[in-house]
Amino acid sequence: MLNPLLDAATLAGQFQLKKRIQIRDALLLPVAERLHQCLEDEVPWGVAYVDRTGKSQIIASDKVLRFTREDWSALNQQVQDTPADEFQFFYNSYMMLAAYREKRDPGLALNTVVEFLNSDMFLGFVRQVTGVQDVVRADAQATRYIPGSFLRKHNDINQENTRRVAYVINLTKGWHADWGGVLQFLDEAGCIEESYFPLFNTLTLFMVPMWHNVSYVVPSAAQGRYAITGWAMRR
């Protein structure tokens, strides 16, 4: 799956500068094309957000199917009402690792990606580029940002402190900078240090912890912003 022409040694040098990197032509092109198609047409999307108690929630695709306008209003109200200094996100999600374990959607192309992300090919590449030697597994989530989606500022640290390196495989085609949906790295003061545009078939790697967000996708965005994302973990 990984593009065999990538030069991990050179990329490692670039990564060291800011502890982050966006790598172009990351996957073999036919693989990236197939995954793009899968994300566009085949994934039963759920809705991810943070509830009033601060807990991440995913509304299952089957429930979304029967959402009424009242359901939407209530959910939207809650998401929009979140105070500015509290964490929140709102996007379509498909938890690949859980689905893979439960054999929820046999035949879905994303299942093979779970295997790839947990293979030596991928984890070895992450170790080489980042220098982080203790990553042993990766979790994975497919995401779709559509108008109204966003991911507020956070630094990826989890309670168990297992996340070592965050990754994003961008599988969006023809995205416009005007549409938002940009990954932004923030400094301690909350200023934007650098933005990563979701270019097709790029792999973003950055160290945990690092403050970042994904900017709001504007109503005129004509298509979804697709990615496969997660963390390389130490256990």
Next chain:
Amino acid sequence: MSRPPTNPAPDQAWQVRTFVESAAELEARGELDEAENVYHNILAVAPYHLHALNFLAVRALERDELDESEGYLDRALRAAPERAATHQNLALLHRARGKLPDALQELDRALALNAELRSAWLIKGVVLDQLDRRDEAVMALWRGWRQFPTAQQLTETGIAPPHLHKLVRDAAHTLRTSQRALMQEGLRPVEEQHGRASLAGVWAACEIYLGERPPDYLHPLQRPHFLYLPGIPARAFFERGALPWSGELEAATAAICAELEAVLESGDGTEPYVQSNKGIDPERWRELDHSRRWSAFHLLKAGARVGRNCARCPTTWSVLESLPLPCLSGHAPEALFSILEPGTHIPPHHGLGNYKLVVHLPLVIPEDCSIRVGEEARSWRKGECLVFDDSFEHEAWNRSSARRSVLILDAWNPLLSEAERDGMTALVEAIAVFNEKYCNPA
């Protein structure tokens, strides 16, 4: 808790997007009442959503709430006057009100916007039929259909949305009636000559062609493209002796070979064997389409003599002329030199039907050339006819470093009775008449 009042308007783009996906999923699951609720939700957020308006218009039409249906369609036309589907639905509304000329006008508008909208052709056929404009009706139906799907294919292939299925079944009936009438007319003299009982198989072939009964192939690798004559034992290869005239053909091998070599030397008159039109399994034939790796030199093409080529191969032509080859309107007999360049593979494919066989007279056969028909692969031997039923899946290889050439011609399957031969000839003719009359309007 002194939060500023927030805007209660939900994020509309996200909502509409999710609603549209949900509605499509519910529609696909056949939960139409649920889907209708979701479409109402969409309209509440996006009042000019075309798909929602058209869906709700059709639902209202089905409940005979014609004014409500018209309201939705009016709104859809105001939003986008150039959508074929809206005009098609407006035609259905006019038809429900008995205003057939108005319906026709809307269908023509729809088809002017999208000539490939098959359901509009089918509805137009039904409306023309109601107006007693029968020939035009059949032409429109055939244009929308191009084949006779079974009821199952109708739902599975999405040729028409569910609310049109009854209409499409009626259309099938009209078309079949018309086509069967031509078949009956064509087969009548054959019946008079041979008796009705002798044509049972041919009538079954008609019904299979019309999609009125399943083909029930005897062999899993047998899949004729055009016509299947049931009751004929499924046999991939035939021995040479099965054709009484094979010896006569084989005796001319040396002379035919000399004529082939002269043709190949001049390099003139051969053409790529595969010259598929757009849409005919392009993936399978991509390698060979318009390629000289497999070429043909036709003496008889779709039943017609290719004069210029026959003049260059007088001996071959005189032998062909003496053989009792099947004459089937528009497709037989064929006779040609088939030239396969080194390292070429002809991918698996099927021929037109099991009522005729393909005869190869091998002329130039290098080592390592073979042909698979059904489950069995054989090699060619110069001067010995190879006879097979090409309605079985077949493929061929030239793995050598030299050219392979054979003379290919059509023959009747010897398992057919004389009555069946006459019957199949008449049936093919009737189909050709139908196609000519309705498929290629000037």
